[in-house]
Amino acid sequence: MRAEPALRGEAVRVSPGDRGKRLRSWLTNPVAVLGLVTTAVLVVLVVMPLIGLIGTTLGTDGLDAWQKVLSGRLAPNLFWEPLANSLVIGSATAIGSVLIGSFMAWLVVMTDAPFRKTIAVLATLPFALPSFALALAWETVFRNDLIGGRVGLLQDLGLAVPDWLAWGTVPISATLIAHYYSLTFTLVAAGLATVNGSLTEAGEMAGATRARVARSIALPIVLPSIISGAMLAFAEGVSNFAAPALLGLPVRFQTLSTRLYGAIATGETERGFVLALLLIAIAAMVLFASTRVVGGRRSYATITGKGGRRSAISLDRWRWPLTLLAGLIALATTILPGLVLLMSSFARRTNSLTGGFTLHFWIGESDPGFAQGQRGILLNPTVIEAIWTTIGLGLAVAVCATTLGLAIGYVITRLKRPKFLSNALGILSFLPFLFPGVALGAAFIALFGRPIGPLPALYGTFAILVIAGAAYTLPFASQSGRAAVGQIATDLEEAATMTGAGLGRRMVRVVIPLAARGLLAGAVLVFVKMIRDLSLVVLLVTPATPLLSVMTYRYASEGFAQFATAITVLIAVISISATLLARRLESAAQPWSEAT
Template sequence: MVSKTGKPLRAPVRAMSPRVSSGTLHYWFRTKASDPTSLLALGLLVLFLYLIAGPIFLLLSDALRVHFPEQGRTGLPQGAFTSYYLERAMFSPISQAVFWRPLANTAQIAVGAIVVSLVVGAPLGWLLSRTNLPGKRWYSTALIVPYMLPSWTFALAWTTLFSNRTTGGTPSWMESFGFSPPDWLAYGQFPITMILALHYTPFVILLFGNALRQFDAQLEDAARIMGAGRLTIARKIVLPLMLPSLVSACTLIFAKALGDFGVAYILGVPINYNVLATSLFRAISTSQAGMTAVLAGTIVLFGVLSILIDMRLLREAGRFQTIGSKGAMDRTTDLGKWGVAASGWAMFVFIVSAAIPLMALALTTVMIRPGVFTPDNFTLAYWIGSDLGTTALRQGILLTPEFWRATWNSLWIVGSASLGAGFLGLLVGIAVVRAPMRSAGMMLRQITFLPYLVPGIAFAAAYLSMFAVPRGPLPALYGTYMILILAILADQMPFASRAGISAMMQLGKDPEEAARIVGAGWWKRLTAIVIPIQKGALVAGVMLPFISGIKGLSLVVVLAVPGTDLLTTYAIRLVDNGYTQASNAVVLMICLIAFFGTIGVQRLTKSKLSDGLGGK
């Protein structure tokens, strides 16, 4: 076709483009509506970049930016790049008190806790996994009880038993018995180390005991036939195969001890014995944003390194595999006449690590003067009394409105965060397993695991840095319930997302494909098929964060204010005010919720602690 001038006419490309573009876009939307997992992955990625990666990045950047109070000292405008806070933390006259001494104390406590945990836990792991220990099934659960309960519970029990007149307050049991504990026993490094060691000994029992269960006893038999002695077998065969599990337990204990706040706060702060966590809390309390960032960044760095080492060891553990029959691996050692002594040792550890502390806390709540066992000294006033005669606590705990408000706050705040974490964890599982965009799924998997690498008090500092002022669509949240819900939700995503990913990896595509064939949309398939099938995983993804959130202190102690108190922060405020009996009563309530909640999770998920130990 030509024009009047004889030149050929061009096709109307521009006129056709809108129709082609519109059709392509319409087709793209129809495709994504029928299977929006890619959009889901991108949406969740943006959400968790904002809720997890954003606060951590902002916190770390605070260490290198001038803040308003330091403009005069640095001579730089607010927001300018500076090394002032790093130099102040590490090289100034106050660096010893603020940074280096707390760092050294933290390292000493962590190493000490590791050593004690290995000495106590490794023999118990062997007894529970490779011997016919009397009462093995009961011990398999009883010896894990210390980890079911908040670590700072046992710090309160320690002060009840061993505190002295150095810091005043209510006399301890030992003082009532006529013995004044020395300072090293009452406060500071020794009690903090022992409490953390006993609290985290279950790590060693579980990891070491489970590794021993997988150890093939035929290797020992072969070495014994070749003439090797017991020490040679232990040094050249057993120890190399057990080393990954032992080092993994050590790194986990080190990471947990780094960020543990409650124990050091109760047993260290009264005598000015600081670790990184309490030094960080002091910096937050005095509004030192730059110093907060430096201290939190240090905790994050060591936490990340320790967990990365653990992850590497888990991968390397694949190199330490043996081949043998199931019967050979399950072979147990007959303790014979040593059975009673071994059972006595296990019972002694349980009594020291769980029974005595809980009994001391319980008895203190019904005693006027701790450690005095006369009939006239027992009372229920701290539970149901109506006129205690104290300034800020007029009634017993069960009659105090603040206690019930803190209980309600704990249930609905932690419950809301746990429900959100559980549902989002399932969506993360769908996005990671089902989304065609593998890169988005991989990034989503890593970001949701990030809070596990950051100790609780450092993560709380990150949230305070992020949401103390308006950010994006959200107003300033400090002092509100929302900052607690978001922080707990984000902090528990590693557990919830792993539960969701694991569940979706075990679910085939056939049920969803059948529903798609009959015309069910994505949301209908999710609510009618995926959620009902995965209700067990969803329950686990809700309950595990709930139990962890109920007993957690390090995360919420920075973010809660008196109007938004949870049970944990309410108990700490009672400790600060010197109401020992009342604070112990609140802690017992937390312990009951945490313990029975943990048992409930095991029943719902049909799992047992003894499964990890080989108890039968």
């Protein structure tokens, strides 16, 4: 019998007729059509802003901006010094986040430390706080008289605060570590949860010390999670805007993100777009390196068909000292900043917790002799409008991003052919990770800052905030969608299809109800991210679209610290409440859920 060409290794030729049939079968497949529509939406949200950003820098003014930024007379001030500052802060953030987050994760997941559940909850809360909340709390305590104005609590009590502790690299790095170690904690805790207890027991039975077991068995298994956490913390530290703006700009300490904001805010848009592209390139290289390092390690399979169990490591005499250390970390990064912010919002004098307290900054009427006649935030119409605009933005972005995430997850998990379509969706949904918030805001200004055909300019509208927010949070929403849809057996949809149900009916009657819990948890996380975000919206907000995070930054920049901290408390309450709700909605049980 003559062997088939495919079996002989020969190329299989597809006739034009076969191609046409295959194309028609794809176009009549509703899942493929959904994939095409979703891909087109992602191209508009992700690819076009980047193309617009690049295109703006390729004109005459743009090429001149490239030269000035990279090699001009002002290049050290415009790029190289901010780059060095950003890299130092990113490195410090990565190292500190890994050390603290890994320690907290190890204590919670692997040991018999008491109060592990409480420590776990407290360790996840700093990431729910706005990064500028920790910066404001730091300023309230450590601000000195270098730039004039009211000093912080310590100097108010007569203690000298050195400049390096009040401004610049140290306070920015410290506040970012306190904010982002939660990210590393979550990743490392998930990695440690897969460590099979029989592996560590076998090592101990072979005579290995606990340190040797941790170094030779547990560390290699969890190393990909540690590397991922470090790289993400580095990328976030490099691109963060809020902390450098509050703790660096007053003393002219610039990073790439603050320099980018300053360029666009002063009308040097081409220069700002060049800096945005450079910032995107740095973030892309970091995340690419992380993917290569983690993806290259293939020998850590610990979940097998044999079953396994985790055995808590006995800390013996170190049980209470290490628990106390973890409690102090949680106290310093969660509870104390919250208390400082709350008390600062009642302080009669800026940054002074010893000069008396007042409710004026919350519910006070206008008084020309106090706070320059400004009313309390709960009586200020602009703040009230900002509250509703912020909540509305969070809800709108959560709905849009979750809908897109559901479509992406459904297509990726259900579409078998054409494979390139699901691959394209996976890549496009990941791309926003490469855009730091300030850079993505600049990209949307470059694309939508002017009319496009019949579409009017969207800059300054609520619509551009929703579109940019949906793009910015797309990676979170798409991961939630993939996880939620991936847990639904295809048998259920096949049964519905046999009864004549189309794609729309299957989605409404089968997929969405079964995936609702995971989708809702993802939507809450998107909502929280938008509520507390400053980097993305700081360039997009105008007086017509006030947002709480931007009002906080502007109040702090203008010296109204009490108003800034009061609004930050509002944001923190909303964010933490939503985060705790999201934790309750998570379908996967946490490894410490039964801990006491």
